Amino acid sequence: MTRRILAPLALAAASVLALAGCAGSAGPAATSDDGKLQVVASTNVYGDIASAIGGDLIDVQSIITSFAQDPHSYEASARDQLTVSRAGLIIENGGGYDAFMDAIIESSGTEAPVITAVEFSHDWPGNDGHGDHDHDADATDAASPSTSSGAETPEASADHDHAGHDHVEGFNEHVWYDPHTIAHVAEEIAHELGELDAANAATYQANYETFAAGIEGIEGSLDALKAQHAGEKVFVTEPVPLYLTAAAGLENATPAAFSEAVEEGQDVPAATLLDAGRIISSGDVRVLIVNAQTGGAETDEVISKAKAAGIPVLEFTELVPDGDTYLTWMQANVAALADTLSR
Known part of the structure; x- marks a missing residue:
């Protein structure tokens, strides 16, 4: 079977959180010419979330922005590698979804912290919680199904250094469709931005709280649907x-x-x-x-x-x-x- 990527024109009519991976420190090229912290995201999903937290204080660049690009098979360019090498913070999905990011992170030699979204899912193997930066502890955890028709947590093990890099059998890597996981990812973005730019940490936290309120609204709509x-x-x-x-x-x-x-x-x-x-x-x-x-x-x-x-x-x-x-x-x-x- 051929899995074809549909052209953008065909889409015009279409309806309608764990541990941060590979943590490091921001390098000398982590800010742009205007002094803003540079954030690089694998897709515009994580780029938009970063923008919601960082606002005008950061510059965000997403590598995958077109509906005609498939993160599963995307081949990174030299330009992408340069972009990543200049990042102060990197955000990827992980779980094998955007494996191109792992390749360019490694080849670029970046020391920027890397947030890997799948590691914030309650279903991620070995994830027993969200550390010191828990999203509302009273929030109801959304069921996080595997790629199968059931909802069992996959049994898998891997060295933590590579946990976000490879596809894990039975784990559904499309975690951005889990608002609860994304709340944890957003919280970690605010935390990392505050570490990198302490002078504006309060602003990042306030922006996160606004974003989290939006997530709670989505979760409320899901509860009503349920x-x-x-x-x-x-x-x-x-x-x-x-x-x-x-x-x-x-x-x-x-x-x-x-x-x-x-x-x-x-x-x-x-x-x-x-x-x-x-x-x-x-x-x-x-x-x-x-x-x-x-x-x-x-x-x-x-x-x-x-x-x-x-x-x-x-x-x-x-x-x-x-x-x-x-x-x-x-x-x-x-x-x-x-x-x-x-x-």
């Missing part, structure tokens, strides 16, 4: 939105072999494709969620079956759309789910 629709079934072509749907109390009806094959760009086994078709046609699935940035023959087939069965199709993305922030984007995704399920 109260009305817990146990209803969704089918996803890739595991990208599973943290969000699990937090909404929705059940993933997708055969694990289907979504894993689509994500890896492999052929879906014939028996699995037949099983997927039966599930969609059963009438039990309330909504089909697809990755708006990728597609393929098997994805097209289940979309066609869903439409024939009268099942609504939602398109979620892996990047923050133009004109949105992380918070408005996630809230829009939750609202789209709520609107669809209420029909």
Whole structure:
């Protein structure tokens, strides 16, 4: 199967925290010409979150910003390496999602601290908590599903130095769809910025608190969705939105072999494709969620079956759309789910 990256024009019509990894110290090129701290993020998701915390006090550069770029297969350029080498703070997703970052971090020789988002997930192997910088301890932890249809924490072990670098079998690396994890990531960004720029630490903390309030709003919307629709079934072509749907109390009806094959760009086994078709046609699935940035023959087939069965199709993305922030984007995704399920 070919996992094609959809062109930006095709997307125009689309609807709708642990330990900081590889910590170090900022190098001499960590500030720009105007004296602002330089922050480099693997994707615009983490770039936007950094901007929300740092505001005008920092310069943020995201390497992946286009819907036509796939972080799984992105090949870093010499320009990217130069950008990373000049960073004062680096933010990556980890878990094998943006492996190109690990390569350029190593080859650039940077000593900047690196925040690896997957390490802030409660499901990350060996993560027993969030250290001294816990997000609201009373907040309800969102269920954090693995890439399979179940929600078991993966059993895996790795040296901590490499924990954020490699794909971990059974772990869903798309943690930016888990608002609770992102609250911890944002808190660590504020902490690191405060360490690097102590004079403005209070501002970073205040900005984090504003951001965290936005996260609480999203979690509140998810709780309301869960109260009305817990146990209803969704089918996803890739595991990208599973943290969000699990937090909404929705059940993933997708055969694990289907979504894993689509994500890896492999052929879906014939028996699995037949099983997927039966599930969609059963009438039990309330909504089909697809990755708006990728597609393929098997994805097209289940979309066609869903439409024939009268099942609504939602398109979620892996990047923050133009004109949105992380918070408005996630809230829009939750609202789209709520609107669809209420029909």
